[in-house]
Amino acid sequence: xxxxxxxxxxxxxxxxxxxxxxxxxxxxxxxxxxxxxxxxxxxxxxxxxxxxxxxxxxxxxxxxxxxxxxxxxxxxxxxxxxxxxxxxxxxxxxxxxxxxxxxxxxxxxxxxxxxxxxxxxxxxxxxxxxxxxxxxxxxxxxxxxxxxxxxxxxxxxxxxxxxxxxxxxxxxxxxxxxxxxxxxxxxxxxxxxxxxxxxxxxxxxxxxxxxxxxxxxxxxxxxxxxxxxxxxxxxxxxxxxxxxxxxxxxxxxxxxxxxxxxxxxxxxxxxxxxxxxxxxxxxxxxxxxxxxxxxxxxxxxxxxxxxxxxxxxxxxxxxxxxxxxxxxxxxxxxxxxxxxxxxxxxxxxxxxxxxxxxxxxxxxxxxxxxxxxxxxxxxxxxxxxxxxxxxxxxxxxxxxxxxxxxxxxxxxxxxxxxxxxxxxxxxxxxxxxxxxxxxxx
Amino acid sequence: xxxxxxxxxxxxxxxxxxxxxxxxxxxxxxxxxxxxxxxxxxxxxxxxxxxxxxxxxxxxxxxxxxxxxxxxxxxxxxxxxxxxxxxxxxxxxxxxxxxxxxxxxxxxxxxxxxxxxxxxxxxxxxxxxxxxxxxxxxxxxxxxxx
Numbered sequence: 001x002x003x004x005x006x007x008x009x010x011x012x013x014x015x016x017x018x019x020x021x022x023x024x025x026x027x028x029x030x031x032x033x034x035x036x037x038x039x040x041x042x043x044x045x046x047x048x049x050x051x052x053x054x055x056x057x058x059x060x061x062x063x064x065x066x067x068x069x070x071x072x073x074x075x076x077x078x079x080x081x082x083x084x085x086x087x088x089x090x091x092x093x094x095x096x097x098x099x100x101x102x103x104x105x106x107x108x109x110x111x112x113x114x115x116x117x118x119x120x121x122x123x124x125x126x127x128x129x130x131x132x133x134x135x136x137x138x139x140x141x142x143x144x145x146x147x148x149x150x151x152x153x154x155x156x157x158x159x160x161x162x163x164x165x166x167x168x169x170x171x172x173x174x175x176x177x178x179x180x181x182x183x184x185x186x187x188x189x190x191x192x193x194x195x196x197x198x199x200x201x202x203x204x205x206x207x208x209x210x211x212x213x214x215x216x217x218x219x220x221x222x223x224x225x226x227x228x229x230x231x232x233x234x235x236x237x238x239x240x241x242x243x244x245x246x247x248x249x250x251x252x253x254x255x256x257x258x259x260x261x262x263x264x265x266x267x268x269x270x271x272x273x274x275x276x277x278x279x280x281x282x283x284x285x286x287x288x289x290x291x292x293x294x295x296x297x298x299x300x301x302x303x304x305x306x307x308x309x310x311x312x313x314x315x316x317x318x319x320x321x322x323x324x325x326x327x328x329x330x331x332x333x334x335x336x337x338x339x340x341x342x343x344x345x346x347x348x349x350x351x352x353x354x355x356x357x358x359x360x361x362x363x364x365x366x367x368x369x370x371x372x373x374x375x376x377x378x379x380x381x382x383x384x385x386x387x388x389x390x391x392x393x394x395x396x397x398x399x400x401x402x403x404x405x406x407x408x409x410x411x412x413x414x415x416x417x418x419x420x421x422x423x424x425x426x427x428x429x430x431x432x433x434x435x436x437x438x439x440x441x
Numbered sequence: 442x443x444x445x446x447x448x449x450x451x452x453x454x455x456x457x458x459x460x461x462x463x464x465x466x467x468x469x470x471x472x473x474x475x476x477x478x479x480x481x482x483x484x485x486x487x488x489x490x491x492x493x494x495x496x497x498x499x500x501x502x503x504x505x506x507x508x509x510x511x512x513x514x515x516x517x518x519x520x521x522x523x524x525x526x527x528x529x530x531x532x533x534x535x536x537x538x539x540x541x542x543x544x545x546x547x548x549x550x551x552x553x554x555x556x557x558x559x560x561x562x563x564x565x566x567x568x569x570x571x572x573x574x575x576x577x578x579x580x581x582x583x584x585x586x587x
Contacts, residue, residue, distance in 0.1 A: 383506075384450045384506040385506055386501065386506050386507055386508060388506075389448065389450050389506045389507070389508040390448075390485075390508065391446070391448035391487060391508050392478070392485070392539055392540065392557075393478050393479075393480055393485065396450075396480075396483065396485070418482060419450070419482070419483055420452055421450055421451065421452050421504070421505070421506065422504050422505065422506050423504040424452070
C-alpha cells in the first residue's frame with residue numbers, strides 16, 4: 001500500500017550502526033569505564049552506592065562486570081531534584097528538560113553542549129535508519145518545551161538537512177492544512193495522534209493517501225502492530241517506531257530501520273540489559289524482562305543501569321539491514337503501574353496526591369483511560385464523602401473543579417472529573433481497582 | 442425555627458432517588474418535606490425528616506454520603522405575598538438565600554417554607570423583628586402529615 005520511495009544512500013552518521021561487533025564491544029567498554037568514573041567522581045548518590053558495595057570504577061575489568069554496578073531508578077531523580085544527579089557544573093550545562101513527577105515536582109534532566117550534539121547525532125541516525133534524508137519536509141508535531149520529544153526531533157531533523165516545520169502539538173485542522181499545502185513527506189508525532197489526523201482529514205474531505213507524506217516517526221507512547229497496520233492502510237505511509245525516555249536522553253535511544261522489525265538500540269551510546277524485575281538478575285538475549293539502560297556518553301547526567309520499567313526483550317538475531325545493533329521487541333507493558341496518556345507519564349499515585357491535597361483524606365477513586373478519535377481520554381471518578389459533600393449544586397461543582405485543577409497541576413493532564421456515590425466503585429478483596437484502561441492499542 | 446436538613450448525594454440515573462426513600466420507609470421514618478437539585482451528572486436530595494439523626498445514621502450506614510445543614514422553617518399565610526413578605530424583610534440585610542423550597546397546607550390555609558440562609562441565626566432575628574412566624578413552621582410540618 002505504501003507510496004513508492006527510493007531508499008537513499010547511507011547517511012555518514014549511520015556508519016556506526018554497522019560497526020563490527022568486536023569493535024562495538026570495545027567502544028562500549030571504553031565508554032563505560034569513562035562514564036562510571038565520571039559518575040563516581042561527581043555524583044554523590046552513585047559514589048555512596050559504589051562504596052556500599054566496596055566497588056571502585058577500576059574494578060570494571062570487562063563489559064560483563066556492568067552487572068556489579070548499582071541500579072538507578074526514577075525516584076533517585078525525584079529525591080535529588082533538581083540538580084542532585086548532575087555530574088557537570090552549571091557552567092557546562094546548556095539545557096534542561098523535565099517530565100512530570102508524583103508530587104508536582106518534575107524529573108529534571110540536564111545536557112552539556114556535547115550531550116546535545118550526541119543526542120542530535122542519535123536522532124540523525126534515527127531518521128536516517130528509516131530513510132529520511134535532506135530534501136524531506138518534516139512536520140514535527142511533538143510538543144516543544146520541557147518535553148524532550150519536540151526539540152529532540154527538531155534538532156535531529158535539522159542536522160540531517162531536512163526542512164523542518166516546528167508546528168508542535170495540537171490544532172489538528174492546521175496540521176492537516178500544512179501537511180497538504182507544504183507537501184510534507186515525514187511526520188513526527190504519537191501514533192494515536194496520527195490516527196486522529198487520518199480520521200480528521202477524512203472528515204474534512206481529504207485523503208492523506210493522496211498527499212506526498214510517506215514516513216511517520218511515531219513514539220512517546222506504547223503501540224502495537226495492529227496500530228501500525230491501521231496507520232499504513234489508512235494513509236499509505238510507512239510507520240516507524242522510535243523509542244526513548246527523557247531520563248536517558250529523550251527520543252533516539254532506539255529506532256526502527258526500513259525493515260520495521262523492532263527498534264535498534266544505538267548501543268554505542270546507550271547500553272542495554274534485560275533483567276528480571278523481581279530478582280534483578282540479568283537475563284539473556286531473547287528472554288523477556290525489564291529493560292535497563294546505561295548512558296555511555298552523557299556527561300551532564302550519566303545514568304548508570306537505569307531501570308526503565310519497560311518490559312521487552314533483546315532480539316538476538318541479526319536484522320536484515322545488516323546493523324550490528326541489537327533490537328528491542330515492541331514494548332507492550334511495564335513492570336510498574338505507570339500509564340502513558342497523550343505521551344505524558346501518569347502514575348496513579350499522582351492522582352492520589354492530587355485528591356488528598358483537596359480533600360484532606362483520600363477518597364475512593366478510579367482512573368478510566370480510553371481513546372476517542374485517536375486521542376487518549378482520562379476520566380477520574382471520585383466517590384463523594386460525607387466530609388466533602390455540599391448541600392448545593394454550586395458547592396459540588398466547585399469541588400469537581402478543584403479536584404480536576406489539582407490533578408492537572410500535578411500531572412499536566414486535564415481529566416474529566418466525575419463525582420460518584422459512595423461504594424459505587426468496584427472493589428475486589430476490599431481494594432478498589434484503580435485503573436481501567438479501555439484503550440485498544 | 443432551625444431544623445436539621447439532610448442532603449444526600451445521588452447519581453443522576455434511574456432508580457437513584459427511590460433507594461434512600463425506600464430505606465427511610467422501611468425504618469418508619471417519615472419525610473416531612475424534600476427538594477431535589479440536579480445537574481446532568483448528579484443530584485442532591487434535600488430532606489427534612491422527623492428524626493434526622495436516626496435517618497442520617499441509617500443512610501450513611503447504607504453507603505450514602507449525607508451532609509447535615511441547619512435550615513430555617515417558616516410558617517406563612519397561604520395567600521399572595523406570603524413569600525414576598527419574607528424576602529422583603531431580608532432586603533438590605535445582606536443575608537443571602539442559598540436555596541429554598543416549600544409547600545402549602547390547604548386545610549390550615551398556611552404555607553411552610555424551608556430556607557437555607559448563609560447566616561440562619563441573623564435571618565431568624567431579622568424575621569422575628571418583622572413579625573414573621575419563625576416558630577410555627579416545625580409544628581405545621583408535623584401536623585401536615587396526618
